[in-house]
Amino acid sequence: MSLTRMEYKILSEKRALSGDEMLPHWAYRSFGLLGDSIVAFKGPFDVPPGKWIDLECLKRDTELPVVDMLHFVAEHFDTNLREAVLCQYVLVSILEEKLLHRVPQDGHRLTRLGDDLFDGENRLSITAVGCTIVSAKIHLGVYLDTEPSKEIHGLAAYSIDPLELAGVVINQYRTEMRRLSEKAWRMRPIT
Numbered sequence: 001m002s003l004t005r006m007e008y009k010i011l012s013e014k015r016a017l018s019g020d021e022m023l024p025h026w027a028y029r030s031f032g033l034l035g036d037s038i039v040a041f042k043g044p045f046d047v048p049p050g051k052w053i054d055l056e057c058l059k060r061d062t063e064l065p066v067v068d069m070l071h072f073v074a075e076h077f078d079t080n081l082r083e084a085v086l087c088q089y090v091l092v093s094i095l096e097e098k099l100l101h102r103v104p105q106d107g108h109r110l111t112r113l114g115d116d117l118f119d120g121e122n123r124l125s126i127t128a129v130g131c132t133i134v135s136a137k138i139h140l141g142v143y144l145d146t147e148p149s150k151e152i153h154g155l156a157a158y159s160i161d162p163l164e165l166a167g168v169v170i171n172q173y174r175t176e177m178r179r180l181s182e183k184a185w186r187m188r189p190i191t
Helices: 026-031 055-059 079-100 162-186
Strands: 005-011 037-044 068-077 110-112 116-120 125-131 135-143
Touching: 005 026, 005 162, 026 037, 026 116, 037 079, 037 162, 055 135, 068 079, 079 110, 079 116, 079 125, 079 135, 079 162
Parallel strands: 005 037
Antiparallel strands: 037 068, 068 135, 110 116, 125 135
């Protein structure tokens, strides 16, 4: 991870996730966010399978519905794939924590299984992580609407404002990434 603070942007306008967001320097080219960054926006997941980076999804011929989601796209420079996967887990864990504080307990059972969030048997999120030639990219999508026929549950069922949630998740993620760097900087070598 780079040594500078993490830049961010929360978009109020709706836009589809096309897969181009996973290209290197997308946040810089689109919004002027240079270095490590995270961008959140609402819109449909509209990534064709040819751009998917999770080989298991391709192997299983997974169908992902084109429905509105709250998307988080993070980019970390000077990060390998294993570190990026750990950052992905941190991001998903932060989302889980923020949802647990906002979701009514009656009739809801939020759980995290690896990097996926569920309410009972219904999926709340999807996520992927991969490396470009210069950076690592993370996508985390949270469903906005509930689609029982597709076994997905959305934020609207909890009356959660997606952009407010994006703000608190991003603030916590940026804080955790800063603390991670600070912790590494203050450790002396074992001799």
